Amino acid sequence: MRIFVTGGAGFIGSALVRHLIENTNHEVLNFDKLTYAGTLSTVGRVASSNRYRFVQGDICDAEAVKAAIAEFKPDIVTHLAAESHVDRSIDGPGAFVQTNVVGTFTMLSETRAYWLGLDDEAMAAFRFHHISTDEVYGSLGDTGLFTEETPYDPRSPYSASKAGSDHLVSAWGHTFGLPVLITNCSNNYGPYHFPEKLIPLMIVKALAGADLPVYGEGDQVRDWLFVDDHVHALQAVFEKGEPGRTYNVGGNNEKQNIEVVKTVCAILDRLRPRADGQSYATQITYVADRPGHDKRYAIDASRIKNELGWEPAETFETGIQKTVAWYLDNQSWWEAIVAEHKADQRRGLSV
Numbered sequence: 543m544r545i546f547v548t549g550g551a552g553f554i555g556s557a558l559v560r561h562l563i564e565n566t567n568h569e570v571l572n573f574d575k576l577t578y579a580g581t582l583s584t585v586g587r588v589a590s591s592n593r594y595r596f597v598q599g600d601i602c603d604a605e606a607v608k609a610a611i612a613e614f615k616p617d618i619v620t621h622l623a624a625e626s627h628v629d630r631s632i633d634g635p636g637a638f639v640q641t642n643v644v645g646t647f648t649m650l651s652e653t654r655a656y657w658l659g660l661d662d663e664a665m666a667a668f669r670f671h672h673i674s675t676d677e678v679y680g681s682l683g684d685t686g687l688f689t690e691e692t693p694y695d696p697r698s699p700y701s702a703s704k705a706g707s708d709h710l711v712s713a714w715g716h717t718f719g720l721p722v723l724i725t726n727c728s729n730n731y732g733p734y735h736f737p738e739k740l741i742p743l744m745i746v747k748a749l750a751g752a753d754l755p756v757y758g759e760g761d762q763v764r765d766w767l768f769v770d771d772h773v774h775a776l777q778a779v780f781e782k783g784e785p786g787r788t789y790n791v792g793g794n795n796e797k798q799n800i801e802v803v804k805t806v807c808a809i810l811d812r813l814r815p816r817a818d819g820q821s822y823a824t825q826i827t828y829v830a831d832r833p834g835h836d837k838r839y840a841i842d843a844s845r846i847k848n849e850l851g852w853e854p855a856e857t858f859e860t861g862i863q864k865t866v867a868w869y870l871d872n873q874s875w876w877e878a879i880v881a882e883h884k885a886d887q888r889r890g891l892s893v
């Protein structure tokens with residue numbers, strides 16, 4: 543199949559692109575604006591494949607989207623391009639509304655116009671797959687899980703913009719009959735994660751001998767999923783999912799942020815011990831909590847398991863071990879990014 547991937551130079555999009563080129567016969571067009579969060583080094587090892595091509599473009603630019611779709615003639619659009627960092631959405635919500643809401647509207651409009659021109663068989667087989675987050679559901683108390691029926695209750699500008707985009711996708715399915723799929727996934731981690739996000743940020747700061755800033759008391763709970771498991775879930779959904787349906791994707795790995803940071807420190811202590819013999823955990827400092835910080839996210843992923851046979855292959859323990867080892871083995875990848883963003887003084891956990 544011909545798969546049009548938006549955001550394929552980012553963290554999850556690039557993992558999807560690498561997987562599709564290395565492990566399947568699908569053809570891929572990677573459509574990415576290359577914002578601060580996107581870098582082609584994430585897809586460097588597949589860039590020479592004759593089943594891969596790249597177009598630098600903005601999902602808000604209808605003409606650019608139209609031209610790329612017309613030229614590539616996709617069977618599937620997988621839409622990952624987004625502004626994705628909650629801290630940045632507090633400091634500057636406008637970009638999130640623009641890219642996540644207006645950009646998704648543009649993708650839907652141009653995809654629909656293309657889809658209407660297909661023959662009946664291709665129209666029926668076509669899929670528009672929107673990649674979203676569990677953050678649209680809001681925050682859980684100490685118990686309970688998000689199901690696909692949980693009402694939307696987004697609480698950050700990021701999650702509100704993703705909720706808005708989910709509603710648009712759903713509306714294009716109901717109103718125009720576009721065969722849409724939505725996945726709402728929990729927190730991902732793994733290789734090529736931009737080093738402003740919690741896990742890579744802690745690795746980078748630990749190795750630099752800097753403080754490891756943890757929001758509040760570090761007791762927020764997230765359900766961590768290794769990025770390659772997410773990629774396999776996405777493939778299961780766009781290949782076998784039922785149009786109009788939403789699938790929750792989660793790792794069954796609920797951890798408090800402080801547990802995550804301490805685990806990263808313990809692995810670093812083993813793999814790259816500090817010269818003074820002390821633990822990296824001595825660098826942990828607690829900083830003022832982020833406004834509106836959701837307490838707990840946890841996913842009930844039984845629909846995707848029962849209907850599509852997907853389950854995560856990694857536990858948090860195996861995935862985090864691989865992730866820390868990858869950052870140690872690929873220091874030049876993240877050092878270049880950290881150097882480029884040195885002057886970036888943003889809220890809280892900045893690079």
Ligand SMILES: NC(=O)c1ccc[n+]([C@@H]2O[C@H](COP(=O)([O-])OP(=O)(O)OC[C@H]3O[C@@H](n4cnc5c(N)ncnc54)[C@H](O)[C@@H]3O)[C@@H](O)[C@H]2O)c1
Nearest residue numbers: 549551552553554575576577579580600601623624674730
């Ligand atoms: N990271 C997670 O834990 C997580 C969890 C669930 C869902 N998601 C969703 O998955 C998707 C990918 O997340 P990620 O972590 O890989 O994000 P990321 O920030 O690493 O990558 C986003 C990519 O989109 C590109 N992009 C941004 N604006 C664009 C625009 N206007 N036009 C074209 N390209 C643009 C960037 O250049 C970048 O390559 C997002 O939609 C996000 O909401 C992420």
